[in-house]
Amino acid sequence: MAAPDNHTQPAFTPVPRVQVPASAVKGEAFQVRTIISHPMETGLRKDSMGAIIPRKIINKFICRYGGTEVFSAELHEAMAANPFLEFYLRADESGKLEFEWHEDGGAVFMLEYDLAVA
Amino acid sequence: MTAWTRRRFAAHAGAASLTVLSPHVTCGQSQPRVVVIGGGVAGATAAKHLATNALAVTMIEPKRRYTTCFFSNLYLAGLRSLESISYEYEALAQRHDLTVVHESATAIDAAAKIVHLQGGSKLPYDRLVVAPGIAFDYGAIDGYDEAAAEIVPHAWTAGAQTTLLRQQLESMDDGGVFIIGAPPNPYRCPPAPYERACLAAYYFKQFKPRAKILVLDAKDSYFEQDLIEDAWRTHYPGMIDWLPAEFTGGIKAVDVKGRAVVTNGETFKGAVVNVIPPQKAGRLAQQAGLADRSGWCPIHPLSFESALEPGIHVLGDAARAGAMPKSASAASSQAKLCAAAIAAALNGKAPPAPHLSNTCFTVLSPGDAVSDSITFETSADTIAVANIVVSRLGESAEMRRGTAQEANRWYSVFTRDVFG
Numbered sequence: 001m002a003a004p005d006n007h008t009q010p011a012f013t014p015v016p017r018v019q020v021p022a023s024a025v026k027g028e029a030f031q032v033r034t035i036i037s038h039p040m041e042t043g044l045r046k047d048s049m050g051a052i053i054p055r056k057i058i059n060k061f062i063c064r065y066g067g068t069e070v071f072s073a074e075l076h077e078a079m080a081a082n083p084f085l086e087f088y089l090r091a092d093e094s095g096k097l098e099f100e101w102h103e104d105g106g107a108v109f110m111l112e113y114d115l116a117v118a
Numbered sequence: 119m120t121a122w123t124r125r126r127f128a129a130h131a132g133a134a135s136l137t138v139l140s141p142h143v144t145c146g147q148s149q150p151r152v153v154v155i156g157g158g159v160a161g162a163t164a165a166k167h168l169a170t171n172a173l174a175v176t177m178i179e180p181k182r183r184y185t186t187c188f189f190s191n192l193y194l195a196g197l198r199s200l201e202s203i204s205y206e207y208e209a210l211a212q213r214h215d216l217t218v219v220h221e222s223a224t225a226i227d228a229a230a231k232i233v234h235l236q237g238g239s240k241l242p243y244d245r246l247v248v249a250p251g252i253a254f255d256y257g258a259i260d261g262y263d264e265a266a267a268e269i270v271p272h273a274w275t276a277g278a279q280t281t282l283l284r285q286q287l288e289s290m291d292d293g294g295v296f297i298i299g300a301p302p303n304p305y306r307c308p309p310a311p312y313e314r315a316c317l318a319a320y321y322f323k324q325f326k327p328r329a330k331i332l333v334l335d336a337k338d339s340y341f342e343q344d345l346i347e348d349a350w351r352t353h354y355p356g357m358i359d360w361l362p363a364e365f366t367g368g369i370k371a372v373d374v375k376g377r378a379v380v381t382n383g384e385t386f387k388g389a390v391v392n393v394i395p396p397q398k399a400g401r402l403a404q405q406a407g408l409a410d411r412s413g414w415c416p417i418h419p420l421s422f423e424s425a426l427e428p429g430i431h432v433l434g435d436a437a438r439a440g441a442m443p444k445s446a447s448a449a450s451s452q453a454k455l456c457a458a459a460i461a462a463a464l465n466g467k468a469p470p471a472p473h474l475s476n477t478c479f480t481v482l483s484p485g486d487a488v489s490d491s492i493t494f495e496t497s498a499d500t501i502a503v504a505n506i507v508v509s510r511l512g513e514s515a516e517m518r519r520g521t522a523q524e525a526n527r528w529y530s531v532f533t534r535d536v537f538g
Contacts (some may be wrong), residue, residue, distance in 0.1 A: 012351045019366075039348075039351060080339075082347075
């Protein structure tokens with residue numbers, strides 16, 4: 001009667017979110033805040049049957065501004081769940097902000113945002 | 119436990135019986151008088167244990183019916199009736215020979231040792247116990263006040279607020295978003311906002327499977343977060359989203375009419391919104407000068423006597439009790455220590471050895487619960503964690519089912535201990 005153990009492969013879809021200002025002033029810095037809901041499974045834990053839960057983390061984050069990579073980060077096992085990154089960019093011209101989170105296994109989660117620079 | 123004395127069961131005579139200085143006047147002056155303000159878990163436990171120690175006890179509580187905040191999330195999920203978590207005071211008054219007055223205490227005259235009641239009567243005491251619970255810091259969130267709470271409930275004091283939130287969840291359309299605003303530390307019952315997300319999700323999963331839950335937190339992390347998030351992923355995949363304060367900046371304003379909450383940069387619109395505001399010690403504690411600038415009441419750990427007003431003891435959620443969380447179990451544990459300390463002081467005996475503890479259950483889904491139990495090391499100036507046992511990730515389903523059963527057993531034994 002034991003319920004199937006679903007610790008090993010939880011059906012879970014990470015949700016990425018980004019906060020950037022509605023518009024920015026040319027030449028000035030603006031704040032970017034990003035978060036993705038993700039368990040950041042380290043690969044070191046065992047499930048209730050004693051089997052190792054395979055590693056599954058967000059291993060890389062990239063931000064592009066007008067097609068150019070302006071910020072990236074490599075994440076490792078020690079990063080807490082729901083990784084939160086905050087950084088500043090300089091507003092040069094109106095353009096597209098693209099955000100990418102790379103997960104172990106090759107999945108990529110993406111968001112796009114059009115920034116208006118005045 | 120079985121002693122059945124009706125001698126002083128004059129509670130329902132109310133104010134009229136209080137025109138005499140004390141309802142215990144027939145007992146003579148030999149019995150010291152203790153007044154307990156507040157009939158929640160801390161107040162009721164203290165009153166019972168003070169009466170057991172042969173003290174003349176009067177408990178003041180305006181409500182005739184008390185609904186426990188703990189386990190009220192189960193009512194929200196449709197897993198328990200409101201009756202099953204509500205208690206009246208007759209049994210307590212009759213079995214333990216104490217007087218219950220259903221009135222509001224309006225003021226404390228610490229110099230004259232008198233409590234003023236709303237009806238105008240005065241109640242003298244030798245020792246006073248104040249257990250006023252929590253009050254909400256309504257100034258902290260723009261547009262959210264007592265009137266707003268009648269539309270956008272906090273449901274953080276059980277009763278009408280809980281019923282209101284349940285009705286709103288029931289009338290919500292499938293596909294709606296339920297927003298929970300989780301409060302900053304310290305607050306009543308640390309895991310409860312997240313348990314609420316679990317149990318609302320349990321209800322949605324059956325009746326509104328396309329519904330979503332968004333938890334907007336005033337904190338960046340919380341107690342037992344790994345256990346809770348694991349439950350969100352396994353029991354309710356894709357249904358619950360949690361955003362920490364570092365991302366949103368926390369809730370700044372509430373648009374009551376539009377059912378929306380505003381953070382630093384964003385507006386989140388919900389079908390049902392539940393804002394749990396920042397908290398402080400209950401109104402009477404603030405008014406009587408028992409609370410300091412933190413909003414909570416500093417106490418001496420060995421007796422729970424106020425650090426600001428000698429002769430007055432503060433218990434439960436209102437007290438700032440070191441490492442103890444604000445929970446029913448902690449409140450009851452404090453009340454027992456306090457009652458023993460008061461009895462010892464009034465009878466000229468040595469103070470009791472402190473044994474403070476806390477037990478907490480968090481129900482993730484009906485057959486899956488986690489628990490923590492803590493014992494504390496108490497000295498004259500601190501209450502520190504001595505030993506803590508918490509459920510872990512990856513426990514077997516059987517073990518979790520056992521914890522869920524244990525939670526129900528704990529509730530019935532605990533409430534009998536407090537209100538029986």
